Amino acid sequence: METIKDLKVNLESKILSSKNVVIVPHNRIDFDAFASAIGISLIVENLKKQSMILIDDPIYNLDSSVKSVIDDARKKFNIINKEKYIKTMNKEDLVVFTDVNKHNLVCINEQIKEIDLDNRFIIDHHDKGTQSIETNYDYINTNASSATEIIVKLLNVFKIKYSSEIANYLLAGIYLDTNKLTKNISPDTFKIVARLMENGASNSVIDNWFAEDFESDKRVFELVSKAIIFKYSYAIVMADDSLEYTREELAKVSDQLLKYGVDAAFAIGNVDENMISISARSKERVNVGEIMKELDGGGNRYSAATKLTDDNIEEVGKRLIKLIEPPYIIK
Numbered sequence: 001m002e003t004i005k006d007l008k009v010n011l012e013s014k015i016l017s018s019k020n021v022v023i024v025p026h027n028r029i030d031f032d033a034f035a036s037a038i039g040i041s042l043i044v045e046n047l048k049k050q051s052m053i054l055i056d057d058p059i060y061n062l063d064s065s066v067k068s069v070i071d072d073a074r075k076k077f078n079i080i081n082k083e084k085y086i087k088t089m090n091k092e093d094l095v096v097f098t099d100v101n102k103h104n105l106v107c108i109n110e111q112i113k114e115i116d117l118d119n120r121f122i123i124d125h126h127d128k129g130t131q132s133i134e135t136n137y138d139y140i141n142t143n144a145s146s147a148t149e150i151i152v153k154l155l156n157v158f159k160i161k162y163s164s165e166i167a168n169y170l171l172a173g174i175y176l177d178t179n180k181l182t183k184n185i186s187p188d189t190f191k192i193v194a195r196l197m198e199n200g201a202s203n204s205v206i207d208n209w210f211a212e213d214f215e216s217d218k219r220v221f222e223l224v225s226k227a228i229i230f231k232y233s234y235a236i237v238m239a240d241d242s243l244e245y246t247r248e249e250l251a252k253v254s255d256q257l258l259k260y261g262v263d264a265a266f267a268i269g270n271v272d273e274n275m276i277s278i279s280a281r282s283k284e285r286v287n288v289g290e291i292m293k294e295l296d297g298g299g300n301r302y303s304a305a306t307k308l309t310d311d312n313i314e315e316v317g318k319r320l321i322k323l324i325e326p327p328y329i330i331k
């Protein structure tokens, strides 16, 4: 795979030859997408070019702490919505997608075709799939804990200094995708965390951003308590058909279940009327991305999901169990 130095060289020359750089994180922006976007914007600024970060999520779609951190960042960074961007959109803009490589997950899905292939740049840690954005250049490292991990390495090779405030954003990005350094981690992740702490990142600040909502946690733990752990070492929980959960709650349930000595965990529940979602998490042995692909979903080896419209929860559970019976999809 390409090294970070190669990425630096490529990104630098693209930025220098562009007038405007548009940074596009995924929809329903989270701390990883946000922090990596901020990091890229610092790189652009360092090269004396203009950048904007495109965020177009309706407020109700965002976690309240993500929203308040973004609102704070608006003072220092050029954060704009899609409508504003489209007015000034230029086919010579360099568009850098971060923490995402699928066109259905970005707000400018319909505009992508107007952007020159050479001006689409992807930095991500998710597997590619059929929905991936066509581009002449991407840097995708599925071994990286987060997009932010890649970006912090980039900031290091660019030798860019950043404030403690930004170090906090970056650490929050890594914390989110590693469940506070308990999954998807590598020695590199810890080196980067050390670097961020040396630059003033503080756990106590970030802990407040990750404060949980008590009522929602109660729902999560009620669901966790219903899980069945199978002898093939996976946990599965099927929520009550009459209840509705958020996708984040289902993700928390499967994250929690990984603590109990299983290789993989699956939480199935309604997320909408006529919409059932599975949140899947794995430690190492099982490739949940492959399993979710079989159910029309996606993700990576460790973290994946799907949405299904045509079944009840029990049927979805049965289909899933059929898929995950041994042999595992280890690959």
Ligand SMILES: [Mn+2]
Pocket: 032, 033, 099, 125, 146, 147, 177
């Ligand atoms: Mn991410």
